[in-house]
Amino acid sequence: MNMIEQPRNFTTELAVIGSGIAGFAASVFAVNRKIATALAGNSGAVAYTTGYLDLLGRLDGIATAVTDPWEGLLHLRQTQPKHPLGRIAVADLRAGFDEFTSFLGSGGIAYSRAGDRNVTALTPAGTLKQTLCVPATMAAGPRAFAARAACVIVDFEGLKGFSSREVVANLGGRWPGLAAQRIGFPDMARGEVYPEVMARALEVPATRERLATALQGVAGPARVIGLPAILGVHRPDRVHADLERLTGLEIFEIPTMPPSVPGVRLRELLEQALPKRGVTLIPQQKVTGLGFDGDGATLDLRDSYGPIRIRARAVILATGRFLSGGLEAHPDRIAEPLLDLPVTQPAGRADWYRERYTDVRGHPLHRAGIEVDAESRPLGRDGRPCSERLFAAGVIVAHQDWIRSRSGAGIAIATAYQAVGAAERYLRGSSGGLAATPSLNRQVVVPGE
Ligand SMILES: Cc1cc2nc3c(=O)[nH]c(=O)nc-3n(C[C@H](O)[C@H](O)[C@H](O)COP(=O)(O)OP(=O)(O)OC[C@H]3O[C@@H](n4cnc5c(N)ncnc54)[C@H](O)[C@@H]3O)c2cc1C
Incomplete structure (x- = not known):
């Protein structure tokens, strides 16, 4: 018998599509503005991130890294006027970073505040990168590097993708007091060990005590220890503080290769x-x-228990690029799969990449994306907003190569801030005020509900 499945229905003011940094940040900004919000997102790039929140670390045509991102933005405005970061006021950028990081901090992942200059932070391989905000669990690393403090980088038997010797080999020339040590992780000394499993194990006080003893054993005269990012999944600030208390040492995390604990x-x-x-x-x-x-x-999706339908008065599209499925590369063109929005892209496939992979100008494909107007509304083929109810945020927006410019989170947070501002103006304007008590089923939708 052919049964017609009835969808589970949800009604909301704002629906956010995509659970990367842009979708999450948009949801944070929306709830802070008392906009009733539904977030629907597939898993994506957020688990790959280092945890650093970059604003602007590199500029095209300039060999040195950007130390003052705010000054860098002025340059960006002049040289790349269509760049999404060039289209947002500096005050809004700062406000967006502050609002997002304070939300994270209230949940147990404190971040350094966006300052006037970039922070020089360590990568998993022991190279350096410029970023704007670092998790509190990582903050002692840049400080110790700046002071060239005696420091021991510790890795673990059986841990792949993070090597203290590699970090020291790459950084030791600029950091003379750096040394490498390897220890066994408590109760996991045999076979392969995984960062996420270690992180969850360190949420148990007894594991922390045993790790603390092992760290004291290899610290030598150094008062600072660098570890791969394994200090707990939930409330890492607490795990970090406790390990510092137990060891009497200053401890910092270094991101590991993706998928990484800071992203999880x-x-x-x-x-x-x-x-x-x-x-x-x-x-x-x-x-x-x-x-x-x-x-x-109307948004349609389904889970293992059947179809779901969301009715919303406005939508933010934050579906990312190729890795997350917000853009698709077909043999003849790059497409936006959900609405078939026009995608600004190189004229033909032969123009997607330059001849040399390492070409300093980057590859044109990496600037592909959708066009938005000043109110963050995606434009249709006629150059007009395709719906007054639709807004876009994140790296799906064209005219930026976030990987080259080291500005992934910056673009996501900034465009989310703008999109929520525009959606709020629309919702308030179009309805004569947002509903004071929206009739919503506020919950996590789990199978069977
Ligand atoms: C390896 C790696 C390392 C990184 N390191 C850093 C770093 O050090 N610093 C930094 O600032 N940034 C970093 N980033 C970038 C950052 O994680 C984000 O990718 C970037 O900020 C873009 O965010 P976004 O939300 O626009 O897109 P994404 O993060 O790509 O998220 C898009 C989301 O939309 C979802 N989606 C797509 N289509 C649909 C659909 N139809 N329905 C529902 N959901 C959908 C995806 O599943 C995904 O969850 C890194 C990224 C990667 C991949």
Whole structure:
């Protein structure tokens, strides 16, 4: 018998599609503005991130790294006027970073505040990069490097993808007091060990005590220890503080290769904190249909228990690029799969990449994306907003190569801040005020509900 499946229905003011940094930040900004919000996102690039929140670390045509990102933005405005970071006021950029990081801090992942200069931070291989905000668990690393303090980098038997000797080999020339040590992780001394498993194990006080003893044994005269990022998944600040207390040493984390614990932390914190603040969260699912009518937008998706339908008065599209499925590369063109929005892209496939992989100008494909107007509305083929209800945020927006410019989180946070501001103006204007008590099913949607 052919049964017609009835969708589970949700009604909201704002629907956010995509659970990367842009989608999460948009949801944070929306709940802070008391906009009833639903977030639907498939898993994506957020678990790959180092945990550093970059604003601007490199500029095209300039060999040296950007130490003052705010000055760098002035240059960007002049040389790349269409760049999304060039289209947002500096005050809004700072406000967006502050609002997002304070939300993370309240959930147990404290961040350094966006300062006037970039921080020189360590990468998993022991090279250096410029970033704007670092998690508190990593902050002692840049400080120790700046002071050239005696420091021991510790790795673990059986841990792949992070080597203290590699860090020292790459950084030791600029950091003379740096040394490498290897120890066994408590109760996991045999076979392969994994960062996420170690991180969860360190949430148990007894494991921390045993690790602290092992760290004291290899610290020597150094008062600073660098570890791969394994200091807990939930409330890493607490794990970090406790390990410092137990060892009497200053401890910092270095991001590991993706998928990394700092990315998993962000995802888990946001997935737990946002529903508590009233967001209807539909995790790990892909929106397959999106349509607009006079009264609102309809999003269709499904989970293992059947179809889900969300009705919203406005939508933020934050689906990322190729890795996350926000853009698709076809033999003949790059497409935006959900609405078939026009994508600004090189004229033909032969122009996607330059001849040399390491070409300093980067590859044209990496600047592909959708166009938005001043109110963050995606433009249709006629150059006009394709819906007054649709806004876009994150690296799906064209005219930026976030990998080269070291500006992934910066673009995500800044464009989310703008998009939520524009959506709020639309919602307040179009409805004569947001509903004071929206009739929402505020929850995490889990199978069977
Ligand atoms: C290896 C790696 C390292 C990184 N390191 C850093 C770093 O050190 N510093 C930094 O600032 N940034 C870093 N980033 C960048 C950062 O993690 C984000 O990728 C970037 O900020 C873009 O965010 P976004 O939200 O626009 O897109 P994404 O992070 O790509 O998120 C898009 C989301 O949309 C979802 N999605 C797509 N289509 C649909 C659909 N139809 N329905 C529902 N959901 C959908 C995806 O599953 C995904 O969750 C790194 C990224 C990678 C991959």
